[in-house]
Amino acid sequence: MQIYRSEVMGYCRGVSGVISLAQTCIDMAAEKGLPAYSIGWFIHNPTVVQRFVSQGMIHIDGPAGIPPGVALVRAHGISDPLRKEFIDAGFILIDGTCGTVAHSQQLVRMCRKDQHVVIVGLRTHSEVVALSSVFDDEGNIVPVSVVETTGDIDKLKAFSTSQFKVVVQTTFDSAQFSTIMEELYFRYPDTILANRLCPSTKRRHDALLEMLKVVDAVLVIGGKISANTTALARLVESRKVPVWHIENEREIPEEIYSFNHVGVTAGTSTPEEDIDAIIRTLEEKSI
Numbered sequence: 485m486q487i488y489r490s491e492v493m494g495y496c497r498g499v500s501g502v503i504s505l506a507q508t509c510i511d512m513a514a515e516k517g518l519p520a521y522s523i524g525w526f527i528h529n530p531t532v533v534q535r536f537v538s539q540g541m542i543h544i545d546g547p548a549g550i551p552p553g554v555a556l557v558r559a560h561g562i563s564d565p566l567r568k569e570f571i572d573a574g575f576i577l578i579d580g581t582c583g584t585v586a587h588s589q590q591l592v593r594m595c596r597k598d599q600h601v602v603i604v605g606l607r608t609h610s611e612v613v614a615l616s617s618v619f620d621d622e623g624n625i626v627p628v629s630v631v632e633t634t635g636d637i638d639k640l641k642a643f644s645t646s647q648f649k650v651v652v653q654t655t656f657d658s659a660q661f662s663t664i665m666e667e668l669y670f671r672y673p674d675t676i677l678a679n680r681l682c683p684s685t686k687r688r689h690d691a692l693l694e695m696l697k698v699v700d701a702v703l704v705i706g707g708k709i710s711a712n713t714t715a716l717a718r719l720v721e722s723r724k725v726p727v728w729h730i731e732n733e734r735e736i737p738e739e740i741y742s743f744n745h746v747g748v749t750a751g752t753s754t755p756e757e758d759i760d761a762i763i764r765t766l767e768e769k770s771i
């Protein structure tokens with residue numbers, strides 16, 4: 485079996501940044517004699533998160549009933565009301581929000597009165613949750629509609645007198661995004677697109693497409709709840725190439741050994757160690 489590594493895979497800038505801030509959070513908490521918290525999962529990769537949990541980091545969703553401490557804001561950001569709740573409750577926040585996501589939140593914040601924000605993304609994804617609850621200059625929540633599929637566009641009828649300002653989840657599936665934008669422009673030609681998919685995601689997609697020219701099966705490595713990792717797997721599926729989305733070497737499927745050219749790629753929150761461990765196992769078992 486010949487193994488191909490995608491030319492671009494693994495950690496993006498935002499993930500590297502929040503991982504180093506996770507350490508800052510733990511160190512600062514220890515120095516001040518306070519608990520260290522992570523607000524939600526700071527990245528969507530269980531192995532990395534576990535490394536910090538074993539150093540004492542505690543996951544919390546909100547400040548209610550919890551002793552104040554030093555809390556890390558995840559790479560996908562948190563909503564403005566939740567941020568305020570933490571600050572009002574006396575927590576020290578270490579802001580790990582990726583700059584690209586923070587910029588998207590700012591675009592929502594700056595929405596004009598004659599516009600309506602349409603967030604294209606997965607309703608339950610933490611980045612979309614953060615974008616859906618942003619304060620304007622007067623401290624009011626900016627109203628938004630979330631569009632996950634073209635079917636959701638029907639629900640925008642109620643706002644047809646406004647111009648739609650689209651803010652896309654930075655890691656949303658690119659094919660699905662194009663389909664939704666085509667439909668939006670068709671029905672509402674004045675629609676404006678305020679941001680783009682994250683270039684880190686695009687670079688990984690382009691490298692994967694290049695690799696698909698020479699492989700006959702693919703392993704996509706990363707957290708099962710990671711949207712960008714899942715999007716990589718869906719991209720392979722769309723090209724009718726067999727694909728498995730796995731988190732670690734124990735999940736390598738036996739069927740993979742029946743292919744001669746196997747490609748490996750990984751999501752933006754997948755550590756190099758996980759990729760190396762899987763490639764090592766493939767090499768050892770395919771001799």
Ligand code: SF4
Nearest residue numbers: 496498582584654682
């Ligand atoms: S994928 Fe892009 S937007 Fe998301 S954390 Fe990484 S750099 Fe930031």
